[in-house]
Amino acid sequence: MKLYLKIWRQKDANANGQIVDYTLDGVEGDMSFLEMLDILNEELVSKGEEPVEFDHDCREGICGTCSLQINGEPHGPDRLITTCQLHMRKFNDGDTIVIEPFRAKAFPVIKDLIVDRSSFDRIQQAGGYISVNTSGNTVDANAIPIEKHAADAAMDAATCIGCGACVAACKNASAMLFTSAKVSQFALLPQGQVEAADRVQNMVRQMDLEGFGNCTNTGACEVECPKGISLENIARMNREYLSASVKG
Amino acid sequence: MSGLIKSSIARKVVMALSGLFLVVFLTQHFVINITSVIDPETFNSWSHFMGYNPLVQFILQPILIAGVIIHFVMGFILEIQNKNARGVNYVKYKGGANAPWVSRNMIYSGLVVLAFLVLHFYDFWVHEMAYKYVNFLPEDPTRYHEETVVKFAPFWRTILYVVSFGLLSLHLWHGFSSSFQSMGLNNKYSSAIKTFTKIFSVVIPLGFAFIALYHHLNPITH
Numbered sequence: 001m002k003l004y005l006k007i008w009r010q011k012d013a014n015a016n017g018q019i020v021d022y023t024l025d026g027v028e029g030d031m032s033f034l035e036m037l038d039i040l041n042e043e044l045v046s047k048g049e050e051p052v053e054f055d056h057d058c059r060e061g062i063c064g065t066c067s068l069q070i071n072g073e074p075h076g077p078d079r080l081i082t083t084c085q086l087h088m089r090k091f092n093d094g095d096t097i098v099i100e101p102f103r104a105k106a107f108p109v110i111k112d113l114i115v116d117r118s119s120f121d122r123i124q125q126a127g128g129y130i131s132v133n134t135s136g137n138t139v140d141a142n143a144i145p146i147e148k149h150a151a152d153a154a155m156d157a158a159t160c161i162g163c164g165a166c167v168a169a170c171k172n173a174s175a176m177l178f179t180s181a182k183v184s185q186f187a188l189l190p191q192g193q194v195e196a197a198d199r200v201q202n203m204v205r206q207m208d209l210e211g212f213g214n215c216t217n218t219g220a221c222e223v224e225c226p227k228g229i230s231l232e233n234i235a236r237m238n239r240e241y242l243s244a245s246v247k248g
Numbered sequence: 249m250s251g252l253i254k255s256s257i258a259r260k261v262v263m264a265l266s267g268l269f270l271v272v273f274l275t276q277h278f279v280i281n282i283t284s285v286i287d288p289e290t291f292n293s294w295s296h297f298m299g300y301n302p303l304v305q306f307i308l309q310p311i312l313i314a315g316v317i318i319h320f321v322m323g324f325i326l327e328i329q330n331k332n333a334r335g336v337n338y339v340k341y342k343g344g345a346n347a348p349w350v351s352r353n354m355i356y357s358g359l360v361v362l363a364f365l366v367l368h369f370y371d372f373w374v375h376e377m378a379y380k381y382v383n384f385l386p387e388d389p390t391r392y393h394e395e396t397v398v399k400f401a402p403f404w405r406t407i408l409y410v411v412s413f414g415l416l417s418l419h420l421w422h423g424f425s426s427s428f429q430s431m432g433l434n435n436k437y438s439s440a441i442k443t444f445t446k447i448f449s450v451v452i453p454l455g456f457a458f459i460a461l462y463h464h465l466n467p468i469t470h
Binding site (some may be wrong): 003006008017019062063069070072073077098100103104105106108109169171172173174176204205207208209211212213214215216218219220223224232234236237238239240241245 | 259260
């Protein structure tokens with residue numbers, strides 16, 4: 001199929017970007033979206049032009065590295081997948097596809113379609129862990145009985161790959177879904193209770209410091225999340241936060 | 249506690265609590281107003297009570313005005329922060345693909361309701377304050393029904409009220425159940441809260457619109 005691509009090109013973090021038009025022929029339905037961009041880049045390189053920079057790593061929906069706002073939606077029009085899992089069969093011959101980086105003040109563009117998502121790392125570093133003595137006396141996690149419902153809900157929260165689609169989809173560029181998933185995966189387990197109050201307060205404080213927006217409960221993040229992280233996590237984080245703040 | 253005041257979650261809880269407070273007030277306001285259609289004498293009696301009871305006038309009324317101000321000022325603060333958080337806008341943003349229109353446009357439905365409140369305060373509250381505290385006119389427990397009906401004689405005012413109630417309905421449609429989520433409630437009761445929200449956000453504004461239209465179509469003739 002023949003596609004008309006409108007791609008955000010930006011030389012570096014300080015440059016002004018713009019949409020550049022490309023026409024790409026010979027695209028097959030079985031190609032992934034990233035393979036389609038690979039072919040475009042091969043064409044550009046063969047013509048001596050600068051290839052389009054984009055993030056990718058595992059290309060199997062696990063690592064959370066690929067991003068891209070495709071025709072106005074993070075990870076494109078399909079649900080519960082990342083950009084690398086999006087196939088070109090979802091598009092038709094002659095389609096125009098607008099490809100942009102995830103947009104948020106806290107996700108500054110590095111180059112073209114690559115954004116700096118280290119703000120997520122800093123939120124994690126603020127409390128998204130449990131302090132465990134690893135000097136040889138560590139208790140096996142499986143030795144602690146955990147109710148199945150809680151274990152399942154914690155695992156669901158832990159499937160967040162930190163791709164940033166929630167921020168990209170949210171009209172407010174809010175990181176509540178990501179942060180709440182990282183809070184919830186510990187809040188639901190006994191291992192997470194010891195540092196629960198500090199964790200939620202520190203992670204929310206860092207989230208606010210990074211300049212993400214507020215949550216309007218539109219639910220866009222939940223719909224666009226490739227891992228189906230639920231809004232229940234945001235409610236849980238709000239409860240945890242209010243409880244921790246009131247208790248001091 | 250100092251961190252609580254500055255946090256995004258606390259700001260949302262302030263929005264939620266002030267919003268729920270206004271929902272309670274709206275319900276009480278509707279119950280009184282509907283009596284203007286059903287039984288004018290009851291309307292006069294209840295309106296007089298609300299207008300002259302010291303607890304209502306000097307405690308509840310200032311709390312209500314504070315609730316309105318807190319809700320819309322915080323709404324503006326959140327909107328400004330949210331716009332700044334995007335930074336550069338998308339060339340193409342398909343908001344309708346993943347979220348309902350009402351949830352994405354609370355600021356606009358809210359602004360219409362705020363503009364309506366200015367008109368509504370001018371129509372009734374300013375008049376009432378002038379009657380009691382500027383002109384020092386004598387108490388008259390029989391005046392309220394006629395004053396209300398006369399207000400809806402002009403077609404333009406009736407239409408402005410009805411349109412505003414439509415936007416109020418949209419604002420409630422998302423805001424009411426959303427406030428529970430902001431306060432951390434998302435459990436087995438959430439679907440019941442959402443259902444109640446939908447019924448409430450249609451019935452109450454529709455009822456207010458009915459009252460306005462009823463008085464417009466049934467003017468008092470002496």
